[in-house]
Amino acid sequence: MPAVTETREQVEKLGKSSYEWGFETDIEMDVAPKGLNEDIIRLISTRKEEPEWMLEWRLAAYRSWLKMKEPTWAKVTHPPIDYQDVHYYAAPKKKDGPKSLEEVDPELLRTYEKLGIPLHEQAMLAGVEVPEGEEARLPVAVDAVFDSVSVATTFRKTLSEAGVIFCPISEAIRDYPDLVKQYIGSVVPVADNFYAALNSAVFTDGSFVFVPKGVRCPMELSTYFRINAKNTGQFERTLIVVEDGASVSYLEGCTAPMRDENQLHAAVVELVAMEDSSIKYSTVQNWYPGDENGRGGIYNFVTKRGACRGARAKISWTQVETGSAITWKYPSCILQGEESVGEFYSVAVTNNHQQADTGTKMIHLGRNSRSTIIAKTISAGKSDSTYRGQVKIMPKASGARNFTQCDSLLIGDQCGAHTVPYIESRNMTARVEHEATTSKISEDQMFYCRQRGLSQEDAVGLIVNGFCKEVLKELPMEFAVEAQKLLQISLEGSVG
Amino acid sequence: MNAIAPITLSLEPFAARLSDVKGEDRKAAAGALARTGLPTPRVEAWHYTNLRALSGRVFADAPVGFDETAAQAALTRILPPDAAIATLPRLVLVNGRFAPTLSSTDLPEGVSCTSFVQSPDFGILASPDREGMVALNTALADDGVQIIVAPGKQAGQLVLVSLALGTDSDVSFHPRHSITLGEGASLSVIEIAASENAGAYLHNPVLTCAIAEKAHLTHVKIQQEAENAVHLATVYADIAVRAAYDSFTLGLGSVMARHEVHATMHGNHAAVHVNGAQLLAASQVGDITSVIAHAAPDCISRQTVRNVLSDHSRAVFQGKVLVERVAQKTDGYQMNQALLLSPSAEINAKPELEIYADDVKCSHGATVGALDDDQLFYLRSRGIPDDQARQMLVEAFLVEAVDLVEDEMLRTVLHQTLATALSQRVGAAEKTA
Structure with missing residues (x-):
């Protein structure tokens, strides 16, 4: 799992500018034919054994998607995407649950091994039936999404004792239809935007989390995404609902095997936070960024949004974005509740030919709602990185407060760093502050480090980590270690 | 505000005059305009300023x-x-x-x-x-x-x-x-x-x-x-x-x-x-x-x-x-x-x-x-009436920008214009109050 120390050693072994997760697992896949039409959607829905209302919901999304156009306002360029040239469903072939690790498909195990997942956790991921009482050894519960299908969810029992539901969303649709029906699409409506509509139509899996009133989730929840099969799109859907006074911390990590073609990833994440609750959502995104000539890589078009529905609710987004050929992602907060709090901490690193257009939206509706945005952007190579954010204070948000800080660091003279904030205030008692800076690693800083014996790349790593410190400290500890390493790896070969 | 923005804004207000332009530059410009129309909020640079107010009129x-x-x-x-x-x-x-x-x-x-x-x-x-x-x-x-x-x-x-x-x-x-x-x-x-x-x-x-x-x-x-x-x-x-x-x-x-x-x-x-x-x-x-x-x-x-x-x-x-x-x-x-x-x-x-x-x-x-309540309080506690205190703060806020003009004479003109405008605004506010 990304959140374990083993990963760190693995990462350290890396060679220059190589992509650690660039392997492909050769296991039997159950793949739907390429293309998108109502039949494919019906097929997905049938495979997932979904109720009728879910199918209708998907079809409604598909029909509105047909009428929509791809957004073009982001500062990214890519050849036109042929949405009919994608497999919208790919699942590892289902077998009966293995009794021990020996029975698990060795290819699957090898994948886990390459990912640096400890053995006992591998067993759980692979669906090995664990004897009673052996569960709570790890502090993190994991839901792994392998291509479009959630492979396993660990620690279900410990969680269910606390009353927390953590399961693949496909299961939730079957087992908790009322809950899902109530909340899905309530934060990101089916026709919200082009990619969200596409996701709503074809999403195949993802995670569902429900934390009931007053419960503090006993462990960090984690989900893990890998895109494996060729020409598959990954469309996962995550829904997290936290009731009054409850709280949860959720980690998300992603990798994808190395491929020549561009792969599509269009996820939707919805968060609902009720009165006095809090959700902390952390992401380390390390999809394959393409090679140094800009060939291949993931197109990461993600819609993430949280709604603070109750008073004093809090949603905090933390992201470290090092991967993907193109990132198009704006985790947002709708601050409806009085004194609700939205936070966005982001580090986005681009190298070679990567393009990132990422930021946030803070929509203040509730009185005395507060938001903080700290965005650190690092561009190297021939990449372009854009912070695009919106802070909107609606007329009723008296006493609302926002502070935004965007800093860009440029490494090399062939890259670009851009800042596009939109500030809209319609309440005189609200206070909004925004500041942005752009700079490079100064020669003084480099000289200081080099003079003390650090190699050029270690020096860059040290300086970049310092630059990102405010964001990295928001990550759960294990993630923070990995994120620091990832930053360094992403920037390898960018200096000198 | 930009709930339903039209994709193009009609050139109707200027149509008669545009159809009659002479000379290469003018024709090229009229041609460009005919293709794009007047900017609407769909155009990023005009996202916040809507020229809708011009439509439905004919300018001579x-x-x-x-x-x-x-x-x-x-x-x-x-x-x-x-x-x-x-x-x-x-x-x-x-x-x-x-x-x-x-x-x-x-x-x-x-x-x-x-x-x-x-x-x-x-x-x-x-x-x-x-x-x-x-x-x-x-x-x-x-x-x-x-x-x-x-x-x-x-x-x-x-x-x-x-x-x-x-x-x-x-x-x-x-x-x-x-x-x-x-x-x-x-x-x-x-x-x-x-x-x-x-x-x-x-x-x-x-x-x-x-x-x-x-x-x-x-x-x-x-x-x-x-x-x-x-x-x-x-x-x-x-x-x-x-x-x-x-x-x-x-x-x-x-x-x-x-x-x-x-x-x-x-x-x-x-x-x-x-x-x-x-x-x-x-x-x-x-x-x-x-x-x-x-x-x-x-x-x-x-x-x-x-x-x-x-x-x-x-x-x-x-x-x-x-x-x-x-x-x-x-x-x-x-x-x-x-x-x-x-x-x-x-x-x-x-x-x-x-x-x-x-x-x-x-x-x-x-x-x-x-306006900063502390600043207002500072002035009020020194016996300055509320209206006047607010006006002082507003003027100071704007004057900081005006003072960036280096030409002394032009700066003086700006100061005077601003002071006049402010006193008129206050006068108008008093009348309505």
Whole structure:
């Protein structure tokens, strides 16, 4: 799992500018034919054994998607995407649950091994039936999404004792239809935007989390995404609902095997936070960024949004974005509740030919709602990185407060760093502050480090980590270690 | 506000005149406009300023003749004889046309001025193919002034007055001005857009400034159009090596106003200041938009914009700083601040950095808020009445931006104009209260 120390050693072994997760697992896949039409959607829905209302919901999304156009306002360029040239469903072939690790498909195990997942956790991921009482050894519960299908969810029992539901969303649709029906699409409506509509139509899996009133989730929840099969799109859907006074911390990590073609990833994440609750959502995104000539890589078009529905609710987004050929992602907060709090901490690193257009939206509706945005952007190579954010204070948000800080660091003279904030205030008692800076690693800083014996790349790593410190400290500890390493790896070969 | 934005805005208000344009430049501009239409909120640069107010109307050419006595009276009001500004050489346009009888004949040595009608030249700096309002101006330009300062001449100060006089509502004028500074020359221009007894006209001026090596142009603008008028101005400045374009705009009038600046530094060590302030009330919309392009190394740009908004007014600030790949050692700073004085006032700000060079120092900041209670308390506790205390704070807030104007005389004019505007606002507020 990304959140374990083993990963760190693995990462350290890396060679220059190589992509650690660039392997492909050769296991039997159950793949739907390429293309998108109502039949494919019906097929997905049938495979997932979904109720009728879910199918209708998907079809409604598909029909509105047909009428929509791809957004073009982001500062990214890519050849036109042929949405009919994608497999919208790919699942590892289902077998009966293995009794021990020996029975698990060795290819699957090898994948886990390459990912640096400890053995006992591998067993759980692979669906090995664990004897009673052996569960709570790890502090993190994991839901792994392998291509479009959630492979396993660990620690279900410990969680269910606390009353927390953590399961693949496909299961939730079957087992908790009322809950899902109530909340899905309530934060990101089916026709919200082009990619969200596409996701709503074809999403195949993802995670569902429900934390009931007053419960503090006993462990960090984690989900893990890998895109494996060729020409598959990954469309996962995550829904997290936290009731009054409850709280949860959720980690998300992603990798994808190395491929020549561009792969599509269009996820939707919805968060609902009720009165006095809090959700902390952390992401380390390390999809394959393409090679140094800009060939291949993931197109990461993600819609993430949280709604603070109750008073004093809090949603905090933390992201470290090092991967993907193109990132198009704006985790947002709708601050409806009085004194609700939205936070966005982001580090986005681009190298070679990567393009990132990422930021946030803070929509203040509730009185005395507060938001903080700290965005650190690092561009190297021939990449372009854009912070695009919106802070909107609606007329009723008296006493609302926002502070935004965007800093860009440029490494090399062939890259670009851009800042596009939109500030809209319609309440005189609200206070909004925004500041942005752009700079490079100064020669003084480099000289200081080099003079003390650090190699050029270690020096860059040290300086970049310092630059990102405010964001990295928001990550759960294990993630923070990995994120620091990832930053360094992403920037390898960018200096000198 | 932009709930259902139309994709294109009809050219109907200008259709009759556009169908009749002559000459290559004008035809090309009319053609570009026919393809794109007038900008709508769907166009990123016009996201916050909606020209819908122009649709459903038909704008006619402004009348050519005017009442000389009324014009003189208006000028006496705008440039009071006892003020220092009245002693400066002046160029006057009435309803978009150059008025030689109202203008000075004795311009400073080295300065020449011709009217656009005399020798029409659109120049190369404006981009009618990209900017709808510039295309409209190019197609329909009636007149304007072309000022040239000979190399090495320190030409002092010059007043440029655009007066809307006794016009009907649905009249538009599209003057085309240019200022050309020779190498090492300098000039300060104070541009005043004002009106007398005029209706809901549209004033759509385009000014192009070519500033040669080591030349220095100061451009101060005071926009005091009629309360129902629409003012949409575009300025292009092209700045060469070690040259400077130092500008300030004060927005007070019109129901909808936009001051758009495109300043490009082509030479090393060039400098640009695009400062401004707006004092808006009622349902005014005031828009300051700028694109400051660093296209050469070692250039400096500075921008400070302050808005004070009462009633239902809305201010827009869109400031883009573009640093091209060659523009190493760029030093750019931008600050945008707004003071909201009423519960229904609104500010939309978009300070934007687009940077392609690594050895740069660029930053921007933006703040939005109400008057500071602590500051108010400080003044109140010293016995200053509430109204007066508020006015002092507002004035201080705006004066900080005005004080960036280096030319002392122009700064004084701005101070006086601002003080007058503020006292009128307070007077009006008292009347309604």
